[in-house]
Amino acid sequence: MTTKGKTVLITGSTDGVGRYVAERLAAQGWGVIVHGRDRARGEAVVERIAQQGGKARFLVADLASLAEVRSLADAVRREGDGLDALVNNAGIGTSGARRELSADGFELRFAVNYLAGFLLTRLLLPMLTSQKSARIVNVSSAGQQAIDFSDVMLTRGYSGVRAYCQSKLAQILFTFDLAKELAGQNIAVNCLHPATYMDTTMVRLSGVRPISTVEQGGAAILQLVDEPAFAGRSGLYFSGMQELRADRQAYDEDARRRLRALSFDLVGHADPLAGPSD
Ligand SMILES: NC(=O)c1ccc[n+]([C@@H]2O[C@H](COP(=O)([O-])OP(=O)(O)OC[C@H]3O[C@@H](n4cnc5c(N)ncnc54)[C@H](OP(=O)(O)O)[C@@H]3O)[C@@H](O)[C@H]2O)c1
Numbered sequence: 001m002t003t004k005g006k007t008v009l010i011t012g013s014t015d016g017v018g019r020y021v022a023e024r025l026a027a028q029g030w031g032v033i034v035h036g037r038d039r040a041r042g043e044a045v046v047e048r049i050a051q052q053g054g055k056a057r058f059l060v061a062d063l064a065s066l067a068e069v070r071s072l073a074d075a076v077r078r079e080g081d082g083l084d085a086l087v088n089n090a091g092i093g094t095s096g097a098r099r100e101l102s103a104d105g106f107e108l109r110f111a112v113n114y115l116a117g118f119l120l121t122r123l124l125l126p127m128l129t130s131q132k133s134a135r136i137v138n139v140s141s142a143g144q145q146a147i148d149f150s151d152v153m154l155t156r157g158y159s160g161v162r163a164y165c166q167s168k169l170a171q172i173l174f175t176f177d178l179a180k181e182l183a184g185q186n187i188a189v190n191c192l193h194p195a196t197y198m199d200t201t202m203v204r205l206s207g208v209r210p211i212s213t214v215e216q217g218g219a220a221i222l223q224l225v226d227e228p229a230f231a232g233r234s235g236l237y238f239s240g241m242q243e244l245r246a247d248r249q250a251y252d253e254d255a256r257r258r259l260r261a262l263s264f265d266l267v268g269h270a271d272p273l274a275g276p277s278d
């Protein structure tokens with residue numbers, strides 16, 4: 001199988017669509033790094049994959065802490081197997097009326113759903129770009145709300161839905177920005193809405209009745225990770241299996257530039273593309 005020897009990291013693969021994608025990729029011959037914040041559930045996923053003849057290991061990190069994101073990237077590097085694909089899938093949903101903060105003091109959904117993936121990707125980029133070909137897939141959503149750059153941490157007018165939708169659009173701006181930066185290299189960076197109201201913990205917690213399955217959303221993620229025809233296609237947003245336009249802020253270069261600058265600032269890294277006067 002052509003995928004033999006390839007390695008993928010899937011964040012948030014202890015549950016939901018991430019766990020489904022982990023099991024499917026392992027069955028196709030990928031070495032899978034299962035990630036989550038709960039060791040017992042992570043080990044259970046690894047054991048199930050092993051029982052089915054697949055290869056997987058578990059790395060623990062709470063993405064609500066940038067220090068743990070850094071430890072996760074260090075652990076992936078230490079494994080020494082290389083990295084062919086990164087799926088930024090971990091996320092928290094819309095439920096909860098109270099504004100919450102991450103360990104670093106950032107609005108929690110912005111921190112977990114977007115900023116953790118931003119930092120993890122930047123830290124693992126040298127591993128990915130050193131491969132002959134690589135993929136980054138950001139699991140976003142059709143639920144998108146424009147980022148208000150005067151109040152990104154949502155100190156006013158907070159709702160769980162607004163926080164979730166802002167974080168999901170931030171992932172799309174990041175995807176388009178990174179794809180542009182990496183244009184011409186053998187790495188595809190894409191994002192998607194996997195499926196609407198899949199039957200997962202996140203959806204059940206929000207009180208919504210599921211209308212699609214993890215198999216449907218999983219197929220859309222797998223297409224972007226594994227489909228050979230997608231090797232040269234980058235900087236795209238998909239809804240399920242179809243390419244679609246995202247919220248218009250995703251096409252606003254100034255908004256992308258502002259989010260990029262803010263994100264490097266929040267994670268305390270210098271932007272490799274910024275000139276000395278920036
Ligand atoms: N479900 C849908 O209909 C739908 C629609 C559009 C987009 N999406 C997106 O699809 C992705 C997966 O969602 P899902 O529906 O499969 O949700 P899920 O079943 O609730 O799974 C979420 C995963 O993320 C992990 N996670 C959450 N917070 C974390 C943290 N602080 N640190 C580390 N891991 C954390 C969870 O770990 P635990 O097991 O420890 O909680 C779990 O493994 C999300 O990005 C979501 O926004 C879902």
